Amino acid sequence: MNEIILALPVFLPVLSGTVMLFQPWGKKEWSRKRELFIEGLVILNSLLAAAAIGGGTDGGRRLVLFRLYSTLTIMFKLDSMGSVFAGLVAFLWPLATLYAFEYMKHEERKNTFFAFYTMTYGITMGIALAGNLVTLYLFYEMLTLVTLPLVLFPLTTEAVRAGRSYLYYSIGGAAFAFIGLVFVLGFSSVGTTEFMAGGMLDPGKAMENRNTLLFVYVLAFFGFGVKAALFPCYRWLPKAAVAPTPVTALLHAVAVVKSGAFAILRLTFFSFGTGFLRGTWAQWVVMAAAMITIAFGSTMAVREVHWKRRLAYSTVSNLSYILFGATLMTPFGLAAALSHLVAHAFMKICAFFCAGAVMHQSGKIYIYELDGMGKKMPVTFGCLLISSLSLMGVPLFAGFISKWNLASAAFDSGSGLGLAGVAVILYSALMTGIYMMTVIVRAFFPSLTGKTATAALEATDPGWMMTVPLVIFAAAILLIGLHPAPLMRLLTMIGGEAG
């Protein structure tokens, strides 16, 4: 009966967030208390999630909330892949919240912001713990709605436009995903619609309607791919960079976009099943889309001079690394995709937080304004250096491990397109080198001839609430890079189960 603990991390933040919306906590003297309350709540929730994960995943623990009709249920289930995502989110959220306190210090309407920010935590947990496609779809839609106010938060024209585009893209994508949901339900072999390693399609029925189902898979892939910023539906992501940095960093580099990637993993490995998809035209279509996005995102990042938008394009590219691993449709591919999911979460949140710290301390948002900032904000730029090197895939850092795994998996799959994918990854690594190192070089070795020799600018490292998360993330990148064995063992096991 302890399975109720699966529902707690989902509903606690949602309910508390809703309550917060109706509390008259806008006053200044409440600020400190509210921060304590939220941080305590988020940590408690992470502990709950940890307890749920710590309880083991043997046999897939499940909790059925209610039935829509006979086999269609809203249910939570904790399996090993879900626990990786849940654990990642639970680890990042308290730190990001801490960062947000200092970042949002001077903003108005903090109460609203934190209410939605906290609610998003629960919804993301819901995606991680969803036990079947219906539940996943439900939380997926809710995620769009609950994060919309966060994108709109600055309430400038630009933000409203970004929010509108975010809404169009996400809801539109979910509509395609819904088609996939319906078909999977229709063709599932067993009575329930629960996720099953290896897929849940009835082989006989599925083979009769093979091409239809493959087409539906491609539709659903692109549908969920909208959140994962898959080409050609990526445009909302760079636009959404107008949101406050805690939102861009946590949601548009981890929670929201990774939910898209996570949903695709669920769709590919746990619903349709790789046995059905591998070697079909559908696989080549989605793999090609992922490869195009990788090359596209990193090239656009080089062109971009707005720092956060550049990072957003980098996210576009990196998310497709995960999708590329998924589309290899091998056990090793899944393990590689998950390793990049974890590694990229740390690298990108670290990079975004550095960008946010600079914005917060000096108001600089363009890369050409960063000359010499590295010396004034050593901690921030030190962390950025680690994250950049990791993004490039330099050994010792987490990014190298995941790229190595991806490329090895691509070679291992033995397909020609997989080989081309390795070339694309290396091209993208080169572009990453250009777009990240130009920032670093500018910050540490200012060009004296540059047009913006802003020597007079005074900026310092931010306070502990911002630097502590940064340092922890940088340390995590190094730790994963130096000793990835435990993580990889877990991920390989998941891959082995699912492939």
Place this chain on the structure above:
Amino acid sequence: MTEAMEWVLPGICGMGLHLKLDGFRLVYSLIAVLMWGVSGAFSKQYMAHYKKKSRYYLFFWATFAATVGVFLSADLYTTFIFFEIMSFTSYVWVAFDEKPESLRAAETYLAVAVLGGMVMLMGLFLLHDVLGTLDMEQIGIEAGRVLAGERTLSHGADIHVAGGFVSAKVQLYTAGFLMLFGFGAKAGCFPLHIWLPKAHPVAPAPASALLSGILTKAGVFGIIILSCTMFTNDGNWGLLIALLGLVTMFLGALLAVFSVNLKRTLACSSVSQIGFIMTGIGMSCLLAWAGEGNLLAVRGAFLHMVNHSLIKLVLFLCAGAVFMNLHQLDLNEIRGFGRKKPALCFCFLMGALGIGGIPLWNGYVSKTLLHESIVEYAHLLEEGAAAKGLPAASPALIPFLTAPGFWKGAEWVFLFTGGMTVAYMVKLSVALFVDKNPKRQEEFDQMSSHYMTALSRTVLVGAAVILPVLGMLPYNTMNRIADMGQEFFRGSGHLHEVHYFTFANLKGGLISVAIGAVLYMTVIRGLLMEPEEGGGRRYVDRWPSWLDLENLIYRPVLQRALPGICGAVFGFVDQYLISTMVTVFFAVSSVFCRALDYLTDSLVVLMRRTVCSQLPEPKNRPETDRLAHILGRLVDRWEKLKDRLFGKEDTGRVRVSAVHHMIEREKRVKHMTDLVEQSFSFGLMLFCIGLCMTLGYLLFVFYMG
């Protein structure tokens, strides 16, 4: 060194690190320790006036650790990891000055390092896939099997590309080329040598000494692994390396002859010497392929590596001694600085004689061995021993390359390059120690007492003394070093004792010296100098400034063309294609929806027009209601009159005019009248018809009856 020490760190950085210490690695680790020790001691004075000392020392020692890691690595994965770390930590050296030209050079350095690293990684992936292992003990065996066609890929099938098969052999060569690109970039092999002449002049001198002396050797280390461990007996590969070596050797020396900057000359010289080493490595492959013992080439290449490391240490530190006093490197500015400075003169001369291949100095020994190996190969080809199994590829080129005449030519290129080496070293020595500076000579002479601290002087002289000792006692010193290292190169065959100081061997060295002397007198003093006002002659840079591989090709291609084209394509996609797609989608869907929307409407309209059309509105009849008007007005007036008579005030109620009432009435009356009229006439008409029919009937009956 009979037994190698090994150290395995499983799980670190993914695949685990594997380090090993055997003869070659021991020699190179010791050289690394020596070089870092000497440069570190020298840095104390060199860095005394810089503010960012702590940064310098941090990256100085970090690079040391990484470099030793490269040399100790026992699998290619470990090599790659340390190699990348080394590239990034040494970047800080080049950018250390933070002047525009150093930043530009550092940019080049970083670009070459990153690009090389990426390409190498690609090669590593491919290699891992083809061979299934990266362990240096295993790759040779596995590669041998692949080349012999005995082995397919680890997952059992050749890779399908565009419907065809790519054999394991082709993949292996591709992997080799990719990795050669990465290692060659670091080693300074043509055409990736571009970073060397740029980076050295701007880096601090102790760092240049290390960059040139040992970091390039890390690249060479990789090339050795590829050539000697992996493609052990492969003629194609050997040919490639040897050709690259010859080109690099010649062009590097040519650049050095033209250069008028002290450190740039030394850097170009490094490129050239790396060419010598690569030629040796290539020759060792070729000799092994021809089935002969390749120990000559192996020992020559290895000893030349060692010698070049030691010599460049001394030479760059001498350049550092000049730079830290004058902050100038242009030969015209530093002319005469070395006069009356015996320690500096001694050290520089040792280095110059060593690298020039003068008998009794160490460079001579290794160059002799390399020379002998080329001669031996040419000889073999003449005998036709190597003609037994020519590679099938590129039939037009291979006979030419395996002709004995070609290798005779190669021998002369080798000797001529040796001559150029002598010439540019003489140029530097004369500029520093013989020429007089027209303006600042007295100032320079006064510096003689304090231009170097005791520590710097001691370590520099100590490092310089090693060179002639090695060169004069080659049997006791260099042969032993070579014995330790040759196992690593997979050297094979029986070594016939080389007598370094017989006339046959001295001949080669002497020819080079003679060529050098002629070149110096004619080309350098004749073409590369011009008279100046004070009566002396000054050095001029006659190298055409546009002839710079970096500015001519790489930068335009990589900075403009590639991002320009890719960026333009993707930018176009982003700006136009995607938004056009969205617009078109919306347009099409809205047209479609509107069409559907209109569909119902238009159906309704169509129905109304046709089947369900309404009756036409009755036409207004002409106004025939005059009577109603008259009556109505009468009634109105009557009403008003009544109001006035009975004194009713106007209560604001609008009285309805009786006219309308009357009109209605009249209409009704008229309507009734019409009806009556119509029905009456209708009745009449029917009556008439009936009457007519009756009449007709009567007539019919009447006539028929």
